[in-house]
Amino acid sequence: MGVSCSHDEAVAPESASNGREPVQRDRAGRAQPLPLSRNQEVCPDGVEPVATELTAEFEKHFPGGPVVQVALRRPADAFSLTVLFGPSGSGKSTTLRCLAGLDRPERGSIRFGDEIWFDAVRGIFLPPQRRRIGYLFQDNALFPHLRVVQNIGYGLGKIAAAERRVRIEEITTLLGLAGLEDRYPRQLSGGQQQRVALARALVCRPRLLLLDEPLSALDAPTREHLRRQLRHWLVELRMSTILVTHDRIEALALGDHLVVFDAGRVCQSGSVQEVFSAPVDRAVARIVGVDTIERGMIVQVADGLATIQVGPKQLIALAPRRWNGGRDAQVDAQVYVCIRAEDVLLEKKVANTSQSSARNHLLGHIRSVDREGAMMRVNLDCGFPLKALVTHQAYQNMGLRERDEVVAVIKAPAIHLIARD
Amino acid sequence: MDFEAVWVSMQLALWTTITLFVFGLPLAYWLAVTRWSLKFLIEAIVVVPMILPPTVLGFYILIAVGPLSPLGRTYEAVVGRSLAFSFEGLWLASVLYSLPFAVRPFTAAFAGVDRRLVEASWCLGVSRLRTFLRVAFPLSWAGILTGVILSFAHTLGEFGVVLMVGGNIPGVTRTVSISIYDEVQAVNYSQAAMTSLVLLAFSFLALSVTHLVNRKTL
Numbered sequence: 136m137g138v139s140c141s142h143d144e145a146v147a148p149e150s151a152s153n154g155r156e157p158v159q160r161d162r163a164g165r166a167q168p169l170p171l172s173r174n175q176e177v178c179p180d181g182v183e184p185v186a187t188e189l190t191a192e193f194e195k196h197f198p199g200g201p202v203v204q205v206a207l208r209r210p211a212d213a214f215s216l217t218v219l220f221g222p223s224g225s226g227k228s229t230t231l232r233c234l235a236g237l238d239r240p241e242r243g244s245i246r247f248g249d250e251i252w253f254d255a256v257r258g259i260f261l262p263p264q265r266r267r268i269g270y271l272f273q274d275n276a277l278f279p280h281l282r283v284v285q286n287i288g289y290g291l292g293k294i295a296a297a298e299r300r301v302r303i304e305e306i307t308t309l310l311g312l313a314g315l316e317d318r319y320p321r322q323l324s325g326g327q328q329q330r331v332a333l334a335r336a337l338v339c340r341p342r343l344l345l346l347d348e349p350l351s352a353l354d355a356p357t358r359e360h361l362r363r364q365l366r367h368w369l370v371e372l373r374m375s376t377i378l379v380t381h382d383r384i385e386a387l388a389l390g391d392h393l394v395v396f397d398a399g400r401v402c403q404s405g406s407v408q409e410v411f412s413a414p415v416d417r418a419v420a421r422i423v424g425v426d427t428i429e430r431g432m433i434v435q436v437a438d439g440l441a442t443i444q445v446g447p448k449q450l451i452a453l454a455p456r457r458w459n460g461g462r463d464a465q466v467d468a469q470v471y472v473c474i475r476a477e478d479v480l481l482e483k484k485v486a487n488t489s490q491s492s493a494r495n496h497l498l499g500h501i502r503s504v505d506r507e508g509a510m511m512r513v514n515l516d517c518g519f520p521l522k523a524l525v526t527h528q529a530y531q532n533m534g535l536r537e538r539d540e541v542v543a544v545i546k547a548p549a550i551h552l553i554a555r556d
Numbered sequence: 557m558d559f560e561a562v563w564v565s566m567q568l569a570l571w572t573t574i575t576l577f578v579f580g581l582p583l584a585y586w587l588a589v590t591r592w593s594l595k596f597l598i599e600a601i602v603v604v605p606m607i608l609p610p611t612v613l614g615f616y617i618l619i620a621v622g623p624l625s626p627l628g629r630t631y632e633a634v635v636g637r638s639l640a641f642s643f644e645g646l647w648l649a650s651v652l653y654s655l656p657f658a659v660r661p662f663t664a665a666f667a668g669v670d671r672r673l674v675e676a677s678w679c680l681g682v683s684r685l686r687t688f689l690r691v692a693f694p695l696s697w698a699g700i701l702t703g704v705i706l707s708f709a710h711t712l713g714e715f716g717v718v719l720m721v722g723g724n725i726p727g728v729t730r731t732v733s734i735s736i737y738d739e740v741q742a743v744n745y746s747q748a749a750m751t752s753l754v755l756l757a758f759s760f761l762a763l764s765v766t767h768l769v770n771r772k773t774l
Binding site: 235236237262263264265267269272274276278279280290292332335336339 | 676677680691
C-alpha cells in the first residue's frame with residue numbers, strides 16, 4: 136500500500152478516502168483520515184522523501200558551562216519514541232531546544248529529511264516557525280489569557296472556520312478534553328493543562344514532536360495515568376517523538392529507543408532493553424540505575440561462561456562476545472560487574488545447599504535495609520557490597536533481620552560485564 | 557491660569573507619548589527578548605535622562621538641534637526654519653527626556669511575560685510579530701499603560717529641558733511649568749498656586765491609576 140505521500144494530504148472529506156490512504160475508525164465507526172495526515176494550507180511546502188530521517192550532529196557551547204555534543208540519527212516519518220535520558224545538566228534539554236530551533240548550536244548540522252534545519256558552515260538556521268514541529272514544555276506554557284479552545288487553535292493560522300472546528304474537535308475528543316473548551320488554563324488541573332498543551336501542539340500536525348519532561352510537573356497519580364495514555368495517543372497519531380526525561384520509569388515505560396546523556400555527551404544509544412540490560416560503560420550503568428557496580432577480573436572462560444573474581448568471591452556470567460572492538464572476553468581482562476537489585480534472590484542459609492539452576496550462590500549477611508513502598512532494598516555484604524530488591528512480604532515471611540546470614544542467588548545472564556581499562 | 561501654556565503642554569505631552577509608544581515599544585520588546593551581550597549599553601543610554609540634570613540634557617539637545625549641528629542644518633534646509641526654540645525641537649527633547657519613563661515600564665512588562673510562552677508561540681509556527689501582538693502585548697498591557705501614563709505625566713511637568721531648548725515663546729514653547737515660574741517671578745502667587753494645584757492633582761490621579769492597574773493584574 137502506497138502510504139508514503141499520504142502524510143501530506145489535507146484532511147479529506149469522507150468520500151475522498153480511497154484505500155490508498157491510511158484510515159482509522161472513530162467511536163461511531165465512521166472512517167476518517169488519520170489525524171496525522173497533514174494539511175497543505177498549514178504546511179505549504181511540498182513532498183517528503185519516502186524515508187524521512189532526523190540527523191543531528193552538533194555542538195552547543197555555554198559561556199562557563201559544559202559543551203554539549205550531540206550525534207543523533209532517528210527515523211522521523213512514522214511512530215517512534217526516542218527518549219533522551221540522563222541526569223540534570225547532562226545536555227538533553229539543550230539538545231531538544233537545538234532541535235526545535237530555540238537555541239542555535241555553534242558547530243555541526245541538523246537535517247530533517249532533505250531539509251537543512253541548521254548548518255554552521257553554510258550559515259543556515261531555520262527558525263522554529265519553519266520547522267513544523269510540536270514542542271511541549273515542562274510546565275505546559277499555556278497562554279493564560281486565552282481559553283482552552285483558543286489555546287488549542289492558536290497555531291492553526293488561516294484555515295477555514297469549519298475545518299478549524301473539526302480539527303479542534305478531533306483532538307479534544309482524542310485527548311479527553313471535551314467540555315473544557317471555555318475554561319481558562321488556571322481553571323484546569325495540572326494533568327488537564329498538560330493535555331491541552333499536547334493538543335495545542337498536535338492539532339498543527341507537526342512532523343516531529345519534542346517533549347521536554349512533559350510529566351515531571353505533575354503529581355504522582357496524574358503522572359502515572361498520563362504516562363500510560365501518552366504512549367497510546369502517540370501510537371494512534373503515528374507521531375515521531377523525542378522525549379526528554381530523567382525519570383527511569385518514564386524512559387522504560389514510554390521509550391522505544393534510548394539515548395543516554397552524561398556531561399554533555401551521548402554515551403549510548405540503542406533500544407531501551409539493550410541500554411538498560413547492557414550499558415556500555417560505568418557512567419551509563421549508573422545512569423540507568425544498575426544497583427551494584429563492582430570491579431572484577433575474568434579468571435576463566437569456558438563453555439561460553441566467564442568466571443570473574445570480585446573481591447574474595449567468584450561469579451559466573453555469560454562470557455561477553457565481541458567487546459572492545461571485536462575481541463571476545465579473555466582471561467585477565469579487567470571488568471565492571473553490573474547486577475540489578477531486582478535480579479538478586481535471597482535464600483535463607485540452609486545446611487546442605489539444594490540444587491539450583493542459578494549459577495551464583497553467595498553467602499553474605501544483611502547490613503541494612505531500606506523500605507521502598509511494597510519492596511525492601513537489602514544491602515548485603517558478600518565480601519563485596521551487593522544490593523537486592525525483595526518484597527516486604529518475602530522479607531517478613533523469611534523472618535529476616537539485619538546482620539542475618541543469607542544466600543544471594545543470581546543467574547549468570549543477569550550479570551552484565553563492562554570492559555575496564 | 558495660562559490656558560495657552562496648558563494647551564502647549566497638553567499637545568507636547570500627547571505627541572511625546574505617542575512617539576514613545578510607537579518607538580519605545582519595539583525598543584523595549586527587543587531589550588526584553590535579546591540575548592545580545594552589549595545590550596546593557598543600550599539600557600544605560602535609555603536611563604541616562606533620568607539621572608542627568610535636565611539642564612545638561614537640555615544643553616546637549618540645544619547644541620544638537622542648533623543651526624551649527626548636522627541635524628539642525630538638515631532640518632532647516634528641509635523645513636525652512638530653525639529646530640531650536642520650536643515646538644518640534646521641544647518635542648524631540650521631550651521624547652529623549654521621557655524615554656526612560658516609557659521604556660523601563662515597557663521592558664519590565666515584557667520581561668514579566670514568561671519567555672516560554674513566546675517560545676511556545678514560535679514553535680506553533682507563529683511569526684515574531686504576531687507572537688508580540690497575540691501573546692506579549694496582551695499579557696503586558698498594564699505595564700504598557702503605566703509607561704504611557706508616566707511619560708505623559710512626566711512630559712507635562714518638565715521644566716529644565718524645556719527652558720533650555722524651547723525658550724519661552726507663548727503659544728509655541730511656553731509650557732505650563734514655565735508659566736508657573738513666570739508667575740512666581742512676577743510675584744503673582746495666587747495664579748502660580750492654582751496652576752500648581754492642577755498639576756499636582758493630575759500627577760496624583762495618574763499615579764493612582766498606574767498603581768491600580770498594576771495591582772489588578774497581580
